[in-house]
Structure formats: C-alpha cells, structure tokens
Amino acid sequence: MPDALRSARAAALAAALAGAAAAQDPARDPGLGEATFLSSCAGCHGETADGTGPMTEILTVPVPDLTRLAARNGGVFPWLRVVHVIDGTTGLRAHGGPMPVFGALFEGDAAVADAPDGTPVIASRRILAVADWLASIQAAD
Numbered sequence: 001m002p003d004a005l006r007s008a009r010a011a012a013l014a015a016a017l018a019g020a021a022a023a024q025d026p027a028r029d030p031g032l033g034e035a036t037f038l039s040s041c042a043g044c045h046g047e048t049a050d051g052t053g054p055m056t057e058i059l060t061v062p063v064p065d066l067t068r069l070a071a072r073n074g075g076v077f078p079w080l081r082v083v084h085v086i087d088g089t090t091g092l093r094a095h096g097g098p099m100p101v102f103g104a105l106f107e108g109d110a111a112v113a114d115a116p117d118g119t120p121v122i123a124s125r126r127i128l129a130v131a132d133w134l135a136s137i138q139a140a141d
C-alpha cells in the first residue's frame with residue numbers, strides 16, 4: 001500500500017475511533033439522564049423539573065424548580081454542586097431534608113465525566129447523566 005494511502009487510512013480510522021468514543025461516553029447520555037429523572041425525580045420535581053411533581057402535595061418543604069439552577073447561580077449551571085446534591089454521600093448537603101440520597105441507590109454503576117473546569121468526577125453513571133440532562137433544560141433567564 002502506498003504511504004499516502006496508508007496514512008490517509010490511519011487518519012480516517014483515528015477520526016472514526018474518536019467519534020465512537022465520544023458517542024459512547026456512557027456518562028454523557030442525555031437519554032439515560034431524562035429516563036432516570038422521570039423515574040426517580042419527577043415525582044417531586046415534576047416531569048419538566050419545574051418543581052411541581054405530585055409529591056409536592058404531601059411534602060412540608062418546597063421542592064425547588066430545577067430549570068432555574070443556572071439562573072439562580074448567576075447564569076452558570078452549578079454542575080458539580082448538582083452532582084453532589086443528587087449523590088448525597090459527599091456530606092455537602094444539610095441533613096434532614098426530604099431529598100433522597102441517590103448515591104447508594106445507584107451504586108455499582110460508576111463512570112467518569114469531566115466537570116466544566118476539566119476535573120474528572122467519578123459518580124454513578126445515572127447521576128452524571130441526570131446532571132447533564134438538567135444542564136440542557138435550563139431556563140434562559
């Protein structure tokens with residue numbers, strides 16, 4: 001095979017592999033994020049994450065509107081804080097609230113995803129996917 005053809009093939013293969021890796025990054029799966037949200041979170045936070053799930057009728061504390069996390073944080077989605085809140089095992093969340101600790105429930109499903117500052121974060125694949133899905137549905141203001 002001529003060298004030029006060989007290097008063209010190598011480049012095409014490298015590009016295909018890079019694309020496959022990005023497409024298959026299990027922690028960055030918006031479909032999984034939405035499905036997890038609907039099954040585990042929507043009862044309280046509402047199907048559109050606006051804080052109006054059916055459980056709000058029996059809860060004694062307000063359930064936050066999760067489409068406004070960025071708006072409430074100066075326009076920046078607090079991705080890492082959201083991962084910690086959902087995981088609940090980092091101790092960052094105050095004790096006693098009704099929001100369940102999902103880290104233990106989703107245990108054994110670990111994946112790594114880069115936080116916005118590039119820090120690799122290891123958490124449940126579903127928690128990372130939910131955080132990414134929430135980031136994608138933030139209200140504009």
Ligand code: HEC
Nearest residue numbers: 040041044061062063064082085086097098099100102130
């Ligand atoms: C039993 C009801 C309930 C369920 C189920 C629930 N939450 Fe919550 N969540 C709450 C309540 C109440 C709060 C506010 C008080 C607190 O933090 O405990 C809250 C707070 C949060 C916050 C912090 C919001 C802020 O303004 O800082 C995030 C993020 C969040 N929930 C995401 C989720 C996700 C994602 C799921 C599903 C994996 C989920 N919640 C499931 C009730 C719930």
